[in-house]
Every structure is written in C-alpha cells, then in structure tokens.
Amino acid sequence: xxxxxxxxxxxxxxxxxxxxxxxxxxxxxxxxxxxxxxxxxxxxxxxxxxxxxxxxxxxxxxxxxxxxxxxxxxxxxxxxxxxxxxxxxxxxxxxxxxxxxxxxxxxxxxxxxxxxxxxxxxxxxxxxxxxxxxxxxxxxxxxxxxxxxxxxxxxxxxxxxxxxxxxxxxxxxxxxxxxxxxxxxxxxxxxxxxxxxxxxxxxxxxxxxxxxxxxxxxxxxxxxxxxxxxxxxxxxxxxxxxxxxxxxxxxxxxxxxxxxxxxxxxxxxxxxxxxxxxxxxxxxxxxxxxxxxxxxxxxx
Amino acid sequence: xxxxxxxxxxxxxxxxxxxxxxxxxxxxxxxxxxxxxxxxxxxxxxxxxxxxxxxxxxxxxxxxxxxxxxxxxxxxxxxxxxxxxxxxxxxxxxxxxxxxxxxxxxxxxxxxxxxxxxxxxxxxxxxxxxxxxxxxxxxxxxxxxxxxxxxxxxxxxxxxxxxxxxxxxxxxxxxxxxxxxxxxxxxxxxxxxxxxxxxxxxxxxxxxxxxxxxxxxxxxxxxxxxxxxxxxxxxxxxxxxxxxxxxxxxxxxxxxxxxxxxxxxxxxxxxxxxxxxxxxxxxxxxxxxxxxxxxxxxxx
Numbered sequence: 266x267x268x269x270x271x272x273x274x275x276x277x278x279x280x281x282x283x284x285x286x287x288x289x290x291x292x293x294x295x296x297x298x299x300x301x302x303x304x305x306x307x308x309x310x311x312x313x314x315x316x317x318x319x320x321x322x323x324x325x326x327x328x329x330x331x332x333x334x335x336x337x338x339x340x341x342x343x344x345x346x347x348x349x350x351x352x353x354x355x356x357x358x359x360x361x362x363x364x365x366x367x368x369x370x371x372x373x374x375x376x377x378x379x380x381x382x383x384x385x386x387x388x389x390x391x392x393x394x395x396x397x398x399x400x401x402x403x404x405x406x407x408x409x410x411x412x413x414x415x416x417x418x419x420x421x422x423x424x425x426x427x428x429x430x431x432x433x434x435x436x437x438x439x440x441x442x443x444x445x446x447x448x449x450x451x452x453x454x455x456x457x458x459x460x461x462x463x464x465x466x467x468x469x470x471x472x473x474x475x476x477x478x479x480x481x482x483x484x485x486x487x488x489x490x491x492x493x494x495x496x497x498x499x500x501x502x503x504x505x506x507x508x509x510x511x512x513x514x515x516x517x518x519x520x521x522x523x524x525x526x527x528x529x530x531x532x533x534x535x536x537x538x539x540x541x542x543x544x545x546x547x548x549x550x551x552x553x554x555x556x557x558x559x560x561x562x563x564x565x
Numbered sequence: 566x567x568x569x570x571x572x573x574x575x576x577x578x579x580x581x582x583x584x585x586x587x588x589x590x591x592x593x594x595x596x597x598x599x600x601x602x603x604x605x606x607x608x609x610x611x612x613x614x615x616x617x618x619x620x621x622x623x624x625x626x627x628x629x630x631x632x633x634x635x636x637x638x639x640x641x642x643x644x645x646x647x648x649x650x651x652x653x654x655x656x657x658x659x660x661x662x663x664x665x666x667x668x669x670x671x672x673x674x675x676x677x678x679x680x681x682x683x684x685x686x687x688x689x690x691x692x693x694x695x696x697x698x699x700x701x702x703x704x705x706x707x708x709x710x711x712x713x714x715x716x717x718x719x720x721x722x723x724x725x726x727x728x729x730x731x732x733x734x735x736x737x738x739x740x741x742x743x744x745x746x747x748x749x750x751x752x753x754x755x756x757x758x759x760x761x762x763x764x765x766x767x768x769x770x771x772x773x774x775x776x777x778x779x780x781x782x783x784x785x786x787x788x789x790x791x792x793x794x795x796x797x798x799x800x801x802x803x804x805x806x807x808x809x810x811x812x813x814x815x816x817x818x819x820x821x822x823x824x825x826x827x828x829x830x831x832x833x834x835x836x837x838x839x840x841x842x843x844x845x846x847x848x849x850x851x852x853x854x855x856x857x858x859x860x861x862x863x864x865x
Contacts, residue, residue, distance in 0.1 A: 280683045280684070290732070291702045298710070364599065366600065370600065372600075393617075396822070403630070408632070442610075447859050499706075502800050525708070545706065
C-alpha cells in the first residue's frame with residue numbers, strides 16, 4: 266500500500282528538480298513580468314517599494330515615438346529579412362550538399378564540416394570577427410574593395426545608416442545559416458527516392474520535381490524551421506547590441522535593445538517589463554496565426 | 566510522349582549505376598561548373614574564421630596595414646595572445662567561464678537524467694503537461710526574463726555571484742537537456758532496468774548502475790550541448806556579473822571593443838580562445854550534436 270503510493274509519486278520526485286528550476290526561472294518570472302509592466306521601479310529599489318502606474322509605461326513608450334520604429338526594425342530588418350535570406354540560402358546549400366556530384370568527388374563530408382563552422386563559433390565571437398572584417402578604417406572588406414579600385418576611402422559599414430542593417434543581416438545569416446541547412450538536409454534525406462523516380466518517369470525536369478516533390482515534402486520541416494528561427498531572432502539581443510548598440514543614432518534600435526536600455530540604463534524596470542510583455546504578446550500572436558495558417562494549408 | 570524513352574533511359578541508368586559509381590571516369594569535367602561556384606561559397610563561409618585566426622597571429626604594427634604577397638607570412642607571432650594575458654583581465658575570464666559552465670553542466674545533466682527517466686519510464690498524469698512546458702520554455706524569450714529574474718536575484722543576494730549565474734544556466738539548459746535525455750532513454754530497452762528492479766534494486770540504483778552506463782553516449786551529447794549553450798551565453802552574464810573579477814569570456818570580449826580604436830589583434834586572440842572549446846567539442850561529436858540540436862529545436 267505504502268510502496269504503491271510511493272511508486273505513483275516517483276515520477277514526480279524524479280522530475281522535481283527539473284520542474285523547480287523551470288518554475289522558478291521561467292514560469293514565475295514571466296508571470297511576474299506582467300505585474301512589473303504596470304509598475305514603476307528602479308533597480309536600486311526593493312520590489313516592495315514598486316508603485317502601481319496602470320498603463321503609464323505603455324503610454325510613455327508610445328509617446329516617446331521610439332517604439333514603433335524599434336518594432337518595425339525588429340519585425341522587418343532583424344527577423345523577416347534574415348529569416349527569408351536564411352531559408353533561401355539554406356535550401357540552396359542543403360540541395361547542393363545532397364548533390365551526387367559531391368558524392369562522386371568524395372567532398373560531401375568536407376563540405377558539410379565547412380558549412381557547420383559558423384555554428385561552432387559563439388555569437389559574441391562571430392560578432393567580433395565580423396566587426397573586424399567590416400571595420401571602417403582597416404577592415405579587410407574595405408581593403409579588398411579599395412584594392413580593386415571599387416571604392417576610395419573606407420566605408421564605415423556599421424556606422425552609416427545606408428549599410429548598417431545589411432551588415433547586421435550578413436552577420437546573422439552567416440552565423441545562423443548552418444542550423445537551417447542541417448535541418449533541411451535531414452528533411453531532404455527523409456524524402457523517399459521513389460517519389461523522384463516517379464516524377465522523372467512522368468517527365469518532370471529538375472525544376473518541376475523541386476516544386477512538386479521536394480518542397481511539398483519539406484513543408485512540415487520548413488514550418489518548424491520558420492517558427493524556431495523567427496522566435497529566436499525576434500528575441501535576440503546580442504547581434505544588435507554588440508555590433509551597433511542600436512546606433513548610429515537609433516537607426517538599428519530593436520525591441521530587445523530598447524528593453525535592456527530602458528531597464529538597465531534608464532533604470533526603469535517597469536518600462537523594460539512593458540517592452541518584454543509586448544514582445545511576448547507579438548510572438549504569441551505570430552505563433553498562433555502562423556500555426557493556424559500552415560495547418561489549414563496542409564489540409565487543403 | 567517523352568515518357569517512354571525516358572523510362573527506358575531510367576532503366577538503363579539504374580542497371581548501370583552500381584559499377585559506374587565506383588569508377589573514376591564518373592568524375593566528369595562538367596562537374597566543375599557546380600564545384601567551382603560551390604567551392605567559392607564555402608570559401609566565403611569559412612573566411613571569417615580563417616581571418617580571425619590569421620589576424621590573431623599578425624604582428625601588432627602590421628595588422629591595420631594592407632596585405633601584400635610578400636608580407637603574408639612574415640612576422641607571424643603569438644604576440645597578441647601575450648598582450649591579451651598581460652594587458653587585459655582575460656586570464657581571469659577564462660577560468661571563470663570554465664568553472665561556471667562545468668558546474669552548471671554537471672548539475673543540468675543530473676537533473677535531466679532524473680527527469681528524462683521519469684518521462685521515459687513512467688506514465689503519469691502530468692506527463693503531457695510537462696512535455697508541453699518543456700517545449701514551450703524553449704520558445705520563451707530569455708530577454709523577457711532578464712528584468713524579473715534580476716529583481717529576484719537582487720532580493721536573494723545572488724547578483725554578482727557564480728551561484729546566481731549557475732542557477733540561471735542550469736535553468737535555461739534544463740528543458741532541452743531533458744527532452745534530449747528522454748529521447749536517448751527511450752532507445753534503451755525497458756527489459757534491462759525491469760530485470761534489475763525485479764532483483765530488488767531501487768530506482769536511483771537502477772539509474773546509476775544500469776541506465777547511466779548504457780546511455781553514456783547520450784549523456785555526453787546532452788552535456789556537450791548544454792556546455793556549448795552556456796559557454797555562448799552573454800546576456801545574463803553581462804547583467805548579473807558587474808564585478809570585473811567575475812566576468813565570463815563572452816562578456817570579457819564585449820568589453821574589449823574600444824570606444825575609440827580597438828586593438829584588433831588582441832580581440833581576435835580572445836575570440837580564437839573563446840571559440841576553441843566549442844569548435845573542439847563540436848568536431849569531436851559533430852554528427853551526434855547536429856542530430857541532437859536540430860532534433861531539439863524541431864521537437865514536437
């Protein structure tokens with residue numbers, strides 16, 4: 266009797282440490298973040314001294330005018346552009362890795378390893394390496410461009426508004442491409458070869474079999490890749506913070522850097538929490554709509 | 566109408582494929598039309614890492630000067646590394662990162678094995694909910710957690726301590742580690758631990774004596790995955806550790822970017838050292854890690 270009750274409790278006891286850390290560091294903080302978003306509090310105050318301010322944090326963010334700008338940057342430049350470029354380049358590289366030509370020349374393993382390299386490099390290190398490549402005075406990109414006579418004088422890639430987003434995009438796509446390639450390769454490998462044979466029997470060329478065999482089969486994998494990369498990139502703080510800090514001016518301000526600045530530079534933890542809440546809501550809405558749209562497509 | 570000759574050709578190539586694949590003649594010159602552009606793409610992908618390594622070895626007075634063919638390999642030295650350890654606190658950051666990441670990894674692995682065992686071997690009422698929570702936490706933005714967790718840790722006096730950072734690192738890696746561990750444990754036949762149980766072994770004995778030795782490769786994969794994620798982490802380390810003597814490697818690199826002019830040789834040396842552990846671990850366990858990380862992200 267006692268032992269059987271103990272046995273029923275066992276899975277809970279075994280999971281207790283995992284549930285404790287998840288509860289204490291994910292569930293309680295994200296709930297508390299909602300409360301905090303409606304309070305005014307500085308990092309030097311105790312949470313007990315927090316002042317309830319209603320929607321003031323949101324009103325202030327709205328009236329400062331920075332928020333729509335940062336939201337647009339986050340959605341369009343940081344997330345949409347890099348995700349689309351990653352998908353296109355990732356699909357190209359994944360198909361190239363599967364090519365029989367690489368197998369003939371026994372280059373598949375080597376190519377795969379080279380494609381994985383950026384993923385093995387920590388994000389901060391990737392940013393450091395690219396900041397040096399893109400350096401306005403002596404970066405290698407400027408030296409090559411002026412060496413070929415394409416430009417004279419260095420381009421400060423990360424310090425002028427016309428190039429800064431493209432530079433950040435290059436860094437993100439470079440570092441985060443391998444993940445997309447590897448997931449797509451796994452997806453491609455699971456497509457039964459009979460389907461390609463059937464398509465070629467029907468006279469389908471390369472382009473048609475890509476459209477009618479490869480892409481439909483990849484759809485479930487693509488759905489998840491898009492979801493994961495969108496959420497991770499949307500919430501990413503490091504790329505913008507360590508390349509430009511949101512500059513020049515506030516040209517590259519994104520929601521994550523605004524949150525960090527509000528909370529830890531302007532000492533308004535409530536304002537930071539409000540931005541955090543807004544980000545969570547945007548991502549939740551995105552995930553729900555996105556999953557619904559992709560699900561109905563699969564039914565049709 | 567094109568179907569029937571194609572069908573015949575199809576049959577012919579299938580018949581001829583096996584012996585032809587092995588012959589060297591199949592490496593056609595036409596393949597170069599694919600291999601040369603593909604090789605260029607790979608070169609672009611590998612370049613930033615090669616350049617980082619090379620820049621860390623170039624002499625300080627030459628690093629900002631253009632390259633000529635005569636000076637490519639002249640004067641390469643470890644001087645930047647020497648300056649990194651004498652002129653910055655990097656010598657301190659490295660052991661800090663190692664201590665925090667090794668301890669956090671060990672704790673995460675224990676938690677993940679216990680919870681993974683519960684999820685793999687028991688069916689209990691909260692199991693579906695727990696799986697959902699594990700997946701959902703992977704999608705929750707860390708940047709949103711930063712303000713509430715900062716406040717909790719300030720109250721608990723865990724800021725500016727390794728203990729605080731270790732708790733955070735254990736928490737952020739536990740969900741993925743548990744999901745991966747459950748997968749590895751599901752692959753171990755239940756009959757083995759059931760036999761040990763009939764012999765009277767307790768659950769913890771079964772895990773330590775029967776299960777752990779069997780899933781050793783899985784445990785290594787989970788440990789390395791967690792270690793890499795912690796080694797890469799920047800945001801929490803940046804916010805929680807303000808004391809210079811406690812900073813981790815990634816925060817240390819970010820501190821090396823100068824407001825006016827950066828010593829790029831030193832930054833590249835620091836970057837090489839910060840990337841080394843991940844690159845080594847990745848190369849040792851490449852296939853398992855890629856499978857694990859892509860499966861982890863794509864789970865559900």
